Amino acid sequence: MADTPRIDIEHVAKLARLALTPEEKAVFGSQLAGILQRVEALGRVDVNGVEPSAHAAAVNNVWREDAARAGLPVADALRNAPAQRDHMVVVPKVVE
């Protein structure tokens, strides 16, 4: 396991694209340190030769017929867009 269960909260919040207030950083930082200290116990489990499970019972290579079918109508797909124009989602300028 990692030596010190400390979260670099600023770095992780940046990875998660989440703006945190100074109070949130302080509270989450200490709460998550407590949780990490707890989950460190997993380091004691002997997992030599054990395969990881991504699912309880994996279902692999699921295929369906490659048949054309109707998708969601544009109006329905855009129904919840915060801003839209001419059947497109409006976003802030990306390139100056």
Add this chain to the structure above:
Amino acid sequence: MAVPLHFQSLAELAECLAKREISSVELTRAVIARTEAVEPSVRAFNSRDAADALAQAEASDARRASGQSRGPLEGIPIGLKDVIAVKDQPLTASSRMLADFISPYDGTVTTRLRGAGAVLWGRLNCDEFAMGSSTENSAFHPTSNPWDLTRVPGGSSGGSSAALAAGEAIATLGSDTGGSIRQPAALCGVVGLKPTYGLVSRFGLVAYASSLDQIGPMTRTVEDAAILLGAIAGHDERDSTSLRTEIPDYRAELAGRRGPWRIGIPREYFGAGLDPEVAAAVERAVEHYRGLGCEVRPVSLPHTEHCLDTYYIIATAEASSNLARYDGIRYGHRSTKAKDIVDLYFQSRAEGFGAEVKRRIILGTYVLSSGYYDAFYLRAQKVRTLIRRDFLNAFRDVDVLLTPTSPIPAFKLGEKSDPLAMYLCDIYTIGVNLAGLPAISVPCGFTGAGLPVGFQLIGRPLAEADLLSAANAYDQVHAWGRKTPRL
């Protein structure tokens, strides 16, 4: 005095409807009236549309009048947790992020309920994005336990359990990622079933942790759970984890499969932290099975102590990935304060998510991040293998496992402010999700203070018929879920 319509079982009401003793409109009106009367104190709903429900009920009565009844759910008002898509209705996941979201399509369980003739009634409160054990993480309002309004209904499907216990629906659907159907069912004195992973389609379910999430029924009786499961189970090509398996007539199988079952008691589920009154009620349930001639024997699930840690790594990792979609661009909350497009992501997510969701996103991002992936996430996936192996080993010697559902009865609103203390509420339910097994919480009495207690039966993968039958062997005698709170 006769039981009022809103407190009758689904099976009883289906019979009354079939005999034309009542109409779906009458029943739906009764449920709406009851909801209007008690909802100010229970607050189980995020939204409801009485006109829409009555229109569905009229359509149901018309079908029945023309001989087109679609079966036992025809005309029955069923409430859905607000994480399941219902076309043209709100879908909020009890989050500010989706406060204004209107679902553009039906989830598969919704389609199947419509196909079975059910009246879809209301959007039920829950912890935000189904993350929590008390429904206090809802961005909108907490829900009260109908048995004691100062206490939580459990969570995350607390609106589903409270509405049912309060007579505001005849049955409800919840979703269960670490106990979110079973724990609130236990705390509100109703039945809650988490199906085998892959038995019920997740298409149209707001994703929390995709390898653990399952939708399932919450009902007053085990028989009702069998009826409702039969309607929603089965393969769906729109969910690639959906299993191709025959769906038996679960209700018919209740009578067909009689025990005695070999019942395993996992010793790790009866240790420190278990409330003595809960332990006593569960022990009385064990006695009932002994009285039926069942062999009861101790078993061991040696990796139980690691379930909680494994869960909080895997579930938060999956959540951090799933919730990356909420970026304020195509749908959901968009901040008006952002400086540029990247800042739009940061600000929209900061404003849209509540504290518990942020905490889990941070933890999940951390355990997946470079340098920590192997130590946390990969290791947790390996321990998950060992946890599933424990259960499958136990099932060599026994047919079902019997445990408490929750270590404690309903606690006070606001009582648990420490996240770790809240996580411990799920200590007996989490292993089942990691192993992908079916499990049911059955009400088994009350504490001295009048709070409901439930026990949990855990079955082999896809052994729902056996599990329901074993649960029914207790429930048809004791029927604690038929008790009604004074509101």
